[in-house]
Amino acid sequence: MEGMERISIPTPFSVGRVNCYLFTKNGLTVLDPGPATEEAYEELERSLARFGYSSSDIDRVLITHPHMDHFGLAHRLVAESNAHVFAHEDAVEQLSDPIGYFEKEQEYFRPFLLSMGMPMDTVDTVLELPEPYTEYQDPVTVSHELAEGDTIDVGVELECLSTPGHAPGSLCYLAKTEGIMFAGDHVLPDITPNPLLTLAPGSEDERTRSLPTYLESLRKVLDTEVPFGYGGHGDPISTLQNRARETITHHQERKERIADLVADHEPTTAYQIMKEMFPDLPATEMFPGMSEVIGHLDLLEDENRVVISESDGVKRYELDTQQYE
Ligand SMILES: [Zn+2]
Ligand SMILES: [Zn+2]
Incomplete structure (x- = not known):
């Protein structure tokens, strides 16, 4: 050009x-x-x-x-x-x-990641890593x-x-x-x-x-x-x-893989799914990893394919079998 x-x-x-x-x-x-x-x-x-x-x-x-x-x-x-x-x-x-925005995100994502089943010390590491x-x-x-x-x-x-x-x-x-x-x-x-x-x-x-x-x-x-x-x-x-x-196709395939993982481990947390999907993920890649998994769980939720329950402040996902009855 x-x-x-x-x-x-x-x-x-x-x-x-x-x-x-x-x-x-x-x-x-x-x-x-x-x-x-x-x-x-x-x-x-x-x-x-x-x-x-x-x-x-x-x-x-x-x-x-x-x-x-x-x-x-x-x-x-x-x-x-x-x-x-x-x-x-x-x-x-x-x-x-940008710094103020980053701090605001850290504040929001600390309780959020805990609610997605990530252990506290991992949450601290994951949120502090990008600081440098x-x-x-x-x-x-x-x-x-x-x-x-x-x-x-x-x-x-x-x-x-x-x-x-x-x-x-x-x-x-x-x-x-x-x-x-x-x-x-x-x-x-x-x-x-x-x-x-x-x-x-x-x-x-x-x-x-x-x-x-x-x-x-x-x-x-x-x-x-x-x-x-x-x-x-x-x-x-x-x-x-x-x-x-x-x-788009890549994401459709990955969504089905995550649906299978939910079926194999239900009820399960987004964090457990991430560990199954990417077992050796370094802490530096965990926020993107969680984003990916939660993104697919959001898609499955939008399609009414998962039900979400909450206990002790942690969200767990399982497949919605009712729609097949
Ligand atoms: Zn870039
Ligand atoms: Zn970018």
Whole structure:
């Protein structure tokens, strides 16, 4: 695509490099600058210099979703350039106060994870592990809050598609005339994005039902029929529609596997299911693991296939056999 460049930015995270996209035909626009590290900053500066720019020339910073590997560096770029910052309205709170938001989530998820059957010491470990990583992001003020259907002229018209699920406020940017979607982490070429549990936007005591929401957002990608994708990690996606369908199928298969595990162990907790499903999961992966399992239990609940009982503050799941009688 003319007037667009993809830059691969290093991150300190296990996901590896993150993709940053430059648009150069109507001023200078940076989509997802990367995390707040010196390495990321230097890589971006070197890449900008290759095209005759520096970070002080940036007019706009576009953010796909409020994860620090994507937006962490935005604050520094804005300080140098006075660039306008664009993100979905549901991402604004987390972007403007990432540490405060993280602490609010820790507070909510402590009792929540206990209610899902996770032992207390594991809960403490799981919730404290991400603390050292919070330094890779700086608060950034969003100057343009985006919603579904909004457009931005970056030399080509980008239209916003609201795709919550992997993160609240996840946005895909569609260059319809080019048949291209800048998909953030919503659709990725090699990995299945995790439907991470978070607080519901604007709430302190309600979580997102991330996986059902995520699958709805994947169906929106199918509705666009846009053929090509540029994701937040990895190579360009030459068959975006196939990749979205594959991801839906992957989740349908996993949901059936989790239904079988519930049947084998009922009544059982989400934590027990996670241990069955991923026996050797390191603590660093347990929050994503729980998000995945609870997401599938949410789907089964939405389909009236499980009943949930609660005793001693712990929720247990079993298959709803009544509907077969
Ligand atoms: Zn992400
Ligand atoms: Zn990412």
